[in-house]
Amino acid sequence: MIFELYTSYPPSVNNYYVKTQRGIFISQKGKKFRSELLDSVHEQLAGFEPISGKVCVTVVAFVPDRRVRDMDNIQKPLLDAMTKAELWGDDCLVDQIFIYRGAVHNKGGMVYIRVDEGGPIIPLGSERLV
DSSP states (O other): OOEEEEEEOOOOHHHHEEEETTEEEEOHHHHHHHHHHHHHHHHHSTTOOOBOSOEEEEEEEEOSSSSOOOGGGGHHHHHHHHHHTTSBSOGGGEEEEEEEEOOOOTTTOEEEEEEEEOOOOOOTTSSOOO
C-alpha cells in the first residue's frame, strides 16, 4: 500500500463543471471539493512525496443519502482533485480503479481512498479473458 485517505464526498461529474460563454470551468462545488481534499491530504499525509509509478486506486464511496447514484460519476472529480493536490503527476498513472458503494453516511457523505502499486499489465491475446 502506498497510502490511505478519507475525504469528503465529491460532486458528481454533472456538477463538477460549469459551461459559460467563455468556456468550461470547474464549478464552485468542484473548487470546494478540491480544497477539502487538499485539506485532507495535508492533515492525513503530511510530507507525502508525489507518486511517479503506475497505481491501483480503490474507492469506497459512503454516499450522503439514499438517492440513486451512478458510482462512475465521482471518478473524474476525485482523480482530478487528487492530481491537483499533487498526489501524483497525472491521473494517467492510474492503471486500475475499483469503486464500491459503502453505507449511507448522513453527514454529507465521504470517501475512503486506498492507493496501491499497479498490478501487472495483461498482454493482448495471450489468454482468453472472457
